[in-house]
Amino acid sequence: MIEMDIFAESVWLPNGASWRHFTHPKYAQFSDLLYPILASLVILGVRGVVEQRIFRPWGRRWGLSDNQPQDSSLVQWVQKKMTGRRLDQLDKFCETGWRWIAYLCLHILGISIMMRKPWLWKDNYIWFGYPHEHHIDVEIWWYYMIELSFYWSLFFSQFVDVKRKDFVEMFLHHVATISLMVLSWTCHLQRVGSLVLFIHDFSDHWLELAKLGRYANKQMLCDCAFVMFCTVWIVTRVVIYPTWIVYTTTVQAAQFLEIFPMYYVFNFLLTGLLLLHLFWTYYILKAAYKVLIYEDDVSDNRSDSEDSDKED
Secondary structure (H helix, E strand, O other): OHHHHHOOHHHHOOOOOOHHHHOOOOOOOHHHHHHHHHHHHHHHHHHHHHHHHHHHHHHHHOOOOOOOOOOOOHHHHHHHHHHOOOOOHHHHHHHHHHHHHHHHHHHHHHHHHHOOOHHHHOOHHHHOOOOOOOOOOHHHHHHHHHHHHHHHHHHHHOOOOOOOOOHHHHHHHHHHHHHHHHHHHHOOOHHHHHHHHHHHOOOHHHHHHHHHHHHOOOHHHHHHHHHHHHHHHHHHHHHHHHHHHHHHHHOHHHHOOOOOHHHHHHHHHHHHHHHHHHHHHHHHHHHHHHHHHHOOOOOOOOOOHHHOOOOO
16 A cells, blocks of 8 residues: 555665664654644744734834734734734834844854754764664754744744735745654754754844844844845855755765655755745845845845735
Protein backbone atom coordinates (compact mmCIF):
# COMPACT_ATOMS: atom_id res chain seq x y z
CA MET A 1 0.00 0.00 0.00
CA ILE A 2 1.25 3.48 -0.92
CA GLU A 3 -0.01 4.90 2.36
CA MET A 4 2.17 2.50 4.31
CA ASP A 5 5.24 3.15 2.14
CA ILE A 6 5.14 6.88 2.96
CA PHE A 7 6.06 6.08 6.55
CA ALA A 8 8.73 3.55 5.71
CA GLU A 9 12.19 4.09 7.20
CA SER A 10 13.73 4.05 3.73
CA VAL A 11 11.67 7.13 2.82
CA TRP A 12 12.61 9.25 5.84
CA LEU A 13 16.10 7.99 6.68
CA PRO A 14 19.25 7.06 4.76
CA ASN A 15 19.96 3.42 3.99
CA GLY A 16 20.85 1.43 7.09
CA ALA A 17 19.20 3.79 9.57
CA SER A 18 16.22 2.70 11.65
CA TRP A 19 13.61 4.54 13.74
CA ARG A 20 14.55 2.32 16.67
CA HIS A 21 18.01 3.86 16.77
CA PHE A 22 16.57 7.34 17.39
CA THR A 23 14.31 6.59 20.34
CA HIS A 24 17.03 7.68 22.78
CA PRO A 25 16.47 11.22 24.19
CA LYS A 26 19.82 12.36 22.82
CA TYR A 27 18.12 12.50 19.40
CA ALA A 28 15.35 14.81 18.22
CA GLN A 29 11.98 13.28 19.12
CA PHE A 30 9.01 13.66 16.78
CA SER A 31 6.61 14.00 19.71
CA ASP A 32 8.36 17.24 20.74
CA LEU A 33 6.84 18.94 17.68
CA LEU A 34 3.55 19.20 19.56
CA TYR A 35 5.04 21.70 22.03
CA PRO A 36 5.42 24.58 19.53
CA ILE A 37 1.77 24.33 18.46
CA LEU A 38 0.66 24.76 22.06
CA ALA A 39 3.31 27.39 22.77
CA SER A 40 2.16 29.43 19.75
CA LEU A 41 -1.10 30.13 21.59
CA VAL A 42 0.92 31.50 24.51
CA ILE A 43 2.92 33.65 22.09
CA LEU A 44 -0.31 35.08 20.67
CA GLY A 45 -1.30 36.08 24.20
CA VAL A 46 2.11 37.66 24.81
CA ARG A 47 1.73 39.49 21.51
CA GLY A 48 -1.55 41.01 22.66
CA VAL A 49 0.03 42.25 25.87
CA VAL A 50 3.08 43.69 24.06
CA GLU A 51 0.94 45.48 21.48
CA GLN A 52 -1.52 46.88 24.02
CA ARG A 53 0.84 47.72 26.89
CA ILE A 54 4.04 48.72 25.09
CA PHE A 55 3.52 49.79 21.50
CA ARG A 56 0.07 51.39 21.79
CA PRO A 57 1.22 53.87 24.49
CA TRP A 58 4.47 54.35 22.58
CA GLY A 59 2.57 55.13 19.35
CA ARG A 60 0.30 57.60 21.14
CA ARG A 61 3.34 59.43 22.51
CA TRP A 62 4.62 59.68 18.94
CA GLY A 63 1.38 61.33 17.85
CA LEU A 64 -0.53 58.40 16.35
CA SER A 65 -4.24 58.46 17.10
CA ASP A 66 -6.69 55.58 17.21
CA ASN A 67 -10.32 54.81 17.85
CA GLN A 68 -9.75 52.76 21.01
CA PRO A 69 -10.15 54.13 24.55
CA GLN A 70 -7.00 54.75 26.57
CA ASP A 71 -7.76 51.84 28.90
CA SER A 72 -8.59 49.32 26.14
CA SER A 73 -8.11 45.75 27.31
CA LEU A 74 -6.59 42.63 25.83
CA VAL A 75 -10.11 41.29 25.32
CA GLN A 76 -10.97 44.28 23.14
CA TRP A 77 -7.79 43.68 21.13
CA VAL A 78 -8.82 40.07 20.51
CA GLN A 79 -12.36 41.13 19.55
CA LYS A 80 -11.05 43.66 17.06
CA LYS A 81 -8.82 41.04 15.48
CA MET A 82 -11.48 38.35 15.30
CA THR A 83 -14.24 40.59 13.94
CA GLY A 84 -12.03 41.90 11.17
CA ARG A 85 -12.70 45.53 11.93
CA ARG A 86 -10.71 48.09 9.96
CA LEU A 87 -7.30 48.76 11.50
CA ASP A 88 -6.14 52.33 12.02
CA GLN A 89 -2.58 53.59 11.75
CA LEU A 90 -1.85 52.90 15.42
CA ASP A 91 -3.08 49.31 15.07
CA LYS A 92 -0.62 48.81 12.22
CA PHE A 93 2.15 50.44 14.26
CA CYS A 94 1.49 48.05 17.15
CA GLU A 95 1.37 44.98 14.91
CA THR A 96 4.63 46.00 13.26
CA GLY A 97 6.19 46.74 16.65
CA TRP A 98 5.42 43.22 17.86
CA ARG A 99 7.03 41.67 14.79
CA TRP A 100 10.07 43.96 15.17
CA ILE A 101 10.75 42.99 18.77
CA ALA A 102 10.03 39.30 18.07
CA TYR A 103 12.37 39.11 15.06
CA LEU A 104 15.05 41.03 16.93
CA CYS A 105 14.88 38.65 19.89
CA LEU A 106 15.05 35.63 17.57
CA HIS A 107 18.09 37.14 15.85
CA ILE A 108 19.87 37.70 19.17
CA LEU A 109 18.94 34.18 20.28
CA GLY A 110 20.31 32.72 17.05
CA ILE A 111 23.61 34.57 17.37
CA SER A 112 24.04 33.53 21.00
CA ILE A 113 23.48 29.86 20.10
CA MET A 114 24.95 29.43 16.63
CA MET A 115 28.25 31.25 17.14
CA ARG A 116 29.39 28.30 19.26
CA LYS A 117 28.36 25.59 16.81
CA PRO A 118 31.17 24.06 14.72
CA TRP A 119 28.95 23.54 11.67
CA LEU A 120 28.59 27.32 11.36
CA TRP A 121 32.30 27.60 10.63
CA LYS A 122 33.14 24.34 8.82
CA ASP A 123 30.85 22.78 6.23
CA ASN A 124 32.07 19.25 6.94
CA TYR A 125 30.47 19.36 10.38
CA ILE A 126 27.07 19.87 8.76
CA TRP A 127 27.14 16.32 7.39
CA PHE A 128 29.91 14.38 9.10
CA GLY A 129 28.51 11.45 11.09
CA TYR A 130 24.96 11.85 9.77
CA PRO A 131 22.57 10.64 11.06
CA HIS A 132 23.82 8.55 13.99
CA GLU A 133 26.16 11.17 15.45
CA HIS A 134 23.77 14.10 15.02
CA HIS A 135 22.52 14.36 18.57
CA ILE A 136 20.21 17.20 19.57
CA ASP A 137 21.79 19.42 22.21
CA VAL A 138 19.77 21.55 24.63
CA GLU A 139 20.50 24.83 22.86
CA ILE A 140 19.40 23.62 19.44
CA TRP A 141 16.32 22.01 21.00
CA TRP A 142 15.25 25.35 22.44
CA TYR A 143 16.21 27.19 19.25
CA TYR A 144 13.90 24.97 17.21
CA MET A 145 11.08 25.04 19.74
CA ILE A 146 11.08 28.86 20.03
CA GLU A 147 11.40 29.50 16.29
CA LEU A 148 8.75 26.94 15.41
CA SER A 149 6.40 28.34 18.07
CA PHE A 150 6.77 31.82 16.62
CA TYR A 151 6.17 30.69 13.04
CA TRP A 152 3.09 28.73 14.10
CA SER A 153 1.80 31.93 15.73
CA LEU A 154 2.43 33.84 12.48
CA PHE A 155 0.64 31.12 10.55
CA PHE A 156 -2.44 31.33 12.78
CA SER A 157 -2.52 35.12 13.02
CA GLN A 158 -2.01 35.89 9.31
CA PHE A 159 -5.72 35.41 8.70
CA VAL A 160 -6.67 38.28 11.05
CA ASP A 161 -3.62 40.53 10.64
CA VAL A 162 -3.26 43.39 8.16
CA LYS A 163 -3.87 41.94 4.70
CA ARG A 164 -0.91 42.33 2.38
CA LYS A 165 -0.45 42.30 -1.38
CA ASP A 166 1.76 39.24 -1.00
CA PHE A 167 -0.61 37.34 1.29
CA VAL A 168 -0.39 34.20 -0.86
CA GLU A 169 3.41 34.37 -0.99
CA MET A 170 3.61 34.93 2.78
CA PHE A 171 1.23 32.02 3.33
CA LEU A 172 3.47 29.80 1.18
CA HIS A 173 6.52 31.12 3.03
CA HIS A 174 5.07 30.18 6.42
CA VAL A 175 4.05 26.75 5.14
CA ALA A 176 7.50 26.16 3.62
CA THR A 177 9.31 27.37 6.75
CA ILE A 178 7.24 25.22 9.12
CA SER A 179 7.56 22.23 6.77
CA LEU A 180 11.32 22.68 6.59
CA MET A 181 11.65 22.81 10.37
CA VAL A 182 9.39 19.78 10.88
CA LEU A 183 11.09 17.81 8.13
CA SER A 184 14.63 18.65 9.25
CA TRP A 185 13.69 17.73 12.82
CA THR A 186 12.12 14.44 11.81
CA CYS A 187 14.99 13.46 9.48
CA HIS A 188 17.63 14.64 12.00
CA LEU A 189 18.85 17.38 9.67
CA GLN A 190 18.74 19.98 12.44
CA ARG A 191 22.27 21.22 11.72
CA VAL A 192 21.42 22.51 8.28
CA GLY A 193 17.98 23.49 9.58
CA SER A 194 19.51 25.68 12.27
CA LEU A 195 21.69 27.37 9.64
CA VAL A 196 18.61 28.19 7.56
CA LEU A 197 16.96 29.77 10.61
CA PHE A 198 20.13 31.66 11.47
CA ILE A 199 20.49 33.15 7.98
CA HIS A 200 16.83 34.16 7.77
CA ASP A 201 16.79 36.06 11.06
CA PHE A 202 19.30 38.70 9.98
CA SER A 203 17.06 40.94 7.88
CA ASP A 204 13.44 40.83 9.05
CA HIS A 205 13.79 43.07 12.12
CA TRP A 206 15.31 45.83 9.96
CA LEU A 207 12.23 45.83 7.73
CA GLU A 208 9.87 46.03 10.69
CA LEU A 209 11.93 48.87 12.20
CA ALA A 210 11.67 50.76 8.90
CA LYS A 211 7.90 50.33 8.95
CA LEU A 212 7.75 51.58 12.54
CA GLY A 213 9.57 54.71 11.44
CA ARG A 214 7.25 55.16 8.51
CA TYR A 215 4.05 54.82 10.54
CA ALA A 216 5.42 57.26 13.14
CA ASN A 217 6.63 59.76 10.50
CA LYS A 218 10.24 59.30 11.62
CA GLN A 219 11.70 59.49 8.14
CA MET A 220 15.36 59.32 9.14
CA LEU A 221 14.74 56.14 11.15
CA CYS A 222 12.71 54.70 8.28
CA ASP A 223 15.33 55.44 5.63
CA CYS A 224 18.32 54.19 7.65
CA ALA A 225 16.54 50.98 8.67
CA PHE A 226 15.41 50.36 5.09
CA VAL A 227 18.95 50.77 3.75
CA MET A 228 20.16 48.27 6.36
CA PHE A 229 17.34 45.92 5.44
CA CYS A 230 18.12 46.04 1.72
CA THR A 231 21.82 45.46 2.33
CA VAL A 232 21.38 42.60 4.78
CA TRP A 233 18.61 41.00 2.68
CA ILE A 234 20.74 40.94 -0.48
CA VAL A 235 23.80 39.60 1.35
CA THR A 236 22.03 36.88 3.35
CA ARG A 237 19.07 35.82 1.19
CA VAL A 238 20.37 36.34 -2.35
CA VAL A 239 24.11 35.69 -1.92
CA ILE A 240 24.87 33.59 1.17
CA TYR A 241 21.72 31.44 1.19
CA PRO A 242 22.07 29.98 -2.34
CA THR A 243 25.88 29.88 -2.45
CA TRP A 244 26.25 28.27 0.98
CA ILE A 245 23.04 26.62 2.21
CA VAL A 246 21.56 25.47 -1.10
CA TYR A 247 25.02 24.54 -2.40
CA THR A 248 25.90 22.38 0.58
CA THR A 249 22.53 20.59 0.54
CA THR A 250 22.65 19.88 -3.21
CA VAL A 251 26.36 19.31 -3.88
CA GLN A 252 28.34 18.69 -0.70
CA ALA A 253 25.74 16.48 0.98
CA ALA A 254 26.13 13.78 -1.69
CA GLN A 255 29.72 13.28 -0.55
CA PHE A 256 28.66 12.36 2.99
CA LEU A 257 25.29 10.62 2.81
CA GLU A 258 23.14 8.44 0.64
CA ILE A 259 20.25 10.52 -0.63
CA PHE A 260 16.81 9.29 0.45
CA PRO A 261 13.34 10.36 -0.80
CA MET A 262 12.47 12.89 1.91
CA TYR A 263 15.80 14.59 1.36
CA TYR A 264 14.61 15.51 -2.14
CA VAL A 265 11.50 17.08 -0.57
CA PHE A 266 13.77 18.95 1.84
CA ASN A 267 15.81 20.37 -1.04
CA PHE A 268 12.64 21.21 -2.95
CA LEU A 269 11.45 23.35 -0.03
CA LEU A 270 14.84 25.05 0.26
CA THR A 271 14.69 25.89 -3.44
CA GLY A 272 11.13 27.14 -3.02
CA LEU A 273 12.32 29.55 -0.33
CA LEU A 274 15.03 30.80 -2.68
CA LEU A 275 12.43 31.52 -5.36
CA LEU A 276 10.36 33.48 -2.84
CA HIS A 277 13.49 35.42 -1.90
CA LEU A 278 14.07 36.35 -5.53
CA PHE A 279 10.40 37.32 -5.94
CA TRP A 280 10.57 39.67 -2.95
CA THR A 281 13.97 41.01 -3.99
CA TYR A 282 12.37 42.39 -7.15
CA TYR A 283 9.89 44.43 -5.09
CA ILE A 284 12.54 45.53 -2.61
CA LEU A 285 14.78 46.82 -5.40
CA LYS A 286 11.74 48.43 -7.00
CA ALA A 287 11.09 50.34 -3.77
CA ALA A 288 14.76 51.38 -3.51
CA TYR A 289 14.75 52.53 -7.15
CA LYS A 290 11.67 54.66 -6.56
CA VAL A 291 13.35 56.37 -3.60
CA LEU A 292 16.60 57.05 -5.49
CA ILE A 293 15.05 58.24 -8.76
CA TYR A 294 11.91 60.02 -7.61
CA GLU A 295 13.04 60.93 -4.07
CA ASP A 296 9.87 59.33 -2.75
CA ASP A 297 9.32 58.03 0.76
CA VAL A 298 10.59 54.58 1.53
CA SER A 299 7.98 51.86 1.19
CA ASP A 300 8.42 48.12 0.98
CA ASN A 301 6.49 47.07 -2.13
CA ARG A 302 6.71 43.40 -1.29
CA SER A 303 4.13 43.70 1.50
CA ASP A 304 2.66 47.17 1.52
CA SER A 305 -1.04 46.68 0.94
CA GLU A 306 -1.71 47.88 4.47
CA ASP A 307 -1.32 51.34 2.95
CA SER A 308 -3.27 50.66 -0.21
CA ASP A 309 -6.36 52.50 -1.25
CA LYS A 310 -8.55 49.63 -0.13
CA GLU A 311 -7.50 50.05 3.45
CA ASP A 312 -6.71 53.74 3.70
